[in-house]
Amino acid sequence: MNKIRLIILIFVSSMQLSSQDLRLCMGSSHDFGVPPVLNSKYFWTVSDTSIATITSLNTSEQIVVCLNDIGFFNIIVEEMDVNGCVGYDSLLVEVISVPSPNIIAIGPTDFCEDEEVLLRVDSIYPLMVWLSNGDTISIINEIIVDTTGSFYINVTDTNGCSASSLPVNILQHPKPDVDFFLEGVCENMPAAFFDQSTIFLDEINSRKWHLGDGTIAYGDTVGNIYTHSGSYMIKLIVSSDFGCTDSLSRIINIYDQPNADFSYSPYTISTLKPEVNFVNNSYNAMPILWSFGDGNFSFLDNPYHIYEDPGLYDVMLTVSDTNNCIDSITKQIIMYYDFVFYMPNSFTPNNDGYNETLSPVAMRMEKYQSYEFIIYDRWGGIVFQTNDINESWDGKDVKVGEYGWSILIKDELGKIRKETGSVTLLR
Known part of the structure; x- marks a missing residue:
């Protein structure tokens, strides 16, 4: 803010007016004063309070005036010395308008990484200073911005009046950081692709895969089956919800499938x-x-x-x-299935511990679905009968001689088998 001091010289019983009127910038405050005289009293006034107002105590040799509007006004000072003599002086002040710089954005102010926007001030001024976050970045009428920030310009016109524009907020949206990995690198076997892309500020909302064999797929995880070994160029294109896009291409190798035999x-x-x-x-x-x-x-x-x-x-x-x-x-x-069956042709139940009982010898009898073992005498009468594969005929209470036998089996495969024969009981 410019501050200009006007010195008005006042002599006892006489007045001396400054030889130069003033032009000052609207919206600023300025100090006005006179050389102090011991024991003198002062009183200040302005001719048009709609244009300027005194904002400090107006009874001292120095005051502060705020310039509110454009136009002309007189600032008047009255001095009374110790003897009661009064003198006056005045000064004509012109309040002029200040510049109103406006920034024009040539293009969107929100854009993607690696893009930019041109900011241009609407008029040419003798002095122009672009600032962002308090740092001076340029002193020309236009700048190219490729980063996030708040940008404004300070200008000074030919009258020396200065003003700042309203800020223009620039937001640069990042591109996705694209990455992916693969599980499965074998011919005729499922290959799975997993997106590992990340992004700051925005969100990923689109993923497009070119899988190298003409297949196109969408999503964060996709699959493919390669029917031939070889090298394939995989390309993943990722887009954010703002519309920023980036891609990654990578060669993968699909290997021959082994031959099992x-x-x-x-x-x-x-x-x-x-x-x-x-x-x-x-x-x-x-x-x-x-x-x-x-x-x-x-x-x-x-x-x-x-x-x-x-x-x-x-x-x-x-x-x-x-x-x-x-x-x-x-x-x-x-x-x-091997059906193995054997029946002895004699046995000797004489309590000597050898060959005391009669039963068939066969493999896998425990697998039989049914079993029937019968002993007949010579007249066809049944002298022994069992359905238990673990039960044998002991020949007790019968005479020595020849006996007939029959076995009816349903084997483990369900086949019905019947075996018959004779056995001699000896003592």
Whole structure:
């Protein structure tokens, strides 16, 4: 704010007027005064209080005047000395208007990173100072702004009057910081892409993926299956809710899928010979899991396995290579049922501890679904009968001789089998 001091010289019983009138800027305050004389008294007035007002005590040799409007006014001072003599002096003051600078933004004042806006003052002034946050940044009539801040300009016109513009607030919105990572790099296997982009101030609201094989996907997590190995250029385009966009391109490698294979021997197995040897024949891959189809597993390279029950089994081998690419293969193995049955043709229940009872000898009898064992005498009468596979005929209370027998079985596969014969009881 400019402050101009006018000295009005007053002599006892005579007046001396300043030889120069004043031009001052509206809105400012100024000091007016006269050289003090011992024991003199002073009284100040202004001719037009709508233009100027005295804002300090008006009975001293110095006052402060506030300039409220444009126009002319006289400032008048009256001095009375110690002898009661009075003198006057006055000064014509012109109050002139101050500049009203206005900033014009050539473009949006909110914009994205790496963009800018031109700020221009509406008129040319002899002195122009651009400021932002209290720092001087330029002294020309226009500036290019590419950062967030509050910008205004101080100007001084040809009359020496100064003023500041209203501030223009600039907000630069950041671009997203784009990043992503990948899980799965194998041919014919699912590949998952995860967006890890971040942004300050705004929010991410759009993600567009170019997956290198012509596939386009949207979202923060997307998937793809590459049917051929090779290099693919992945591009992720991310946009904020304000509309700022950035992208990241990265080459990924999709690796060949390993070839899982195995063999086994013997080719045919049965309840008599249930063991199987497996050999991993996969190329450039190691087994990570054998599944034998009966609920059992192995992590060995070349395992063997014993099957318990006849049936059809799906054996699956899963392998992995150095790139953690996985393949699997499944082959079927059939385990056949061997019906093994034997009945002695004689026994000797004589309490000597040997061959005391009669019962059939068979494999897997505990798997039978039903069982009936009958002994007949020569006339067809039943002398012994049981449905318990653990119960034998002890031959007591019958005579030495030949007896007939029959066994009716429903085996573990549900097949009905009937065996008959004769046995000699000896003592």
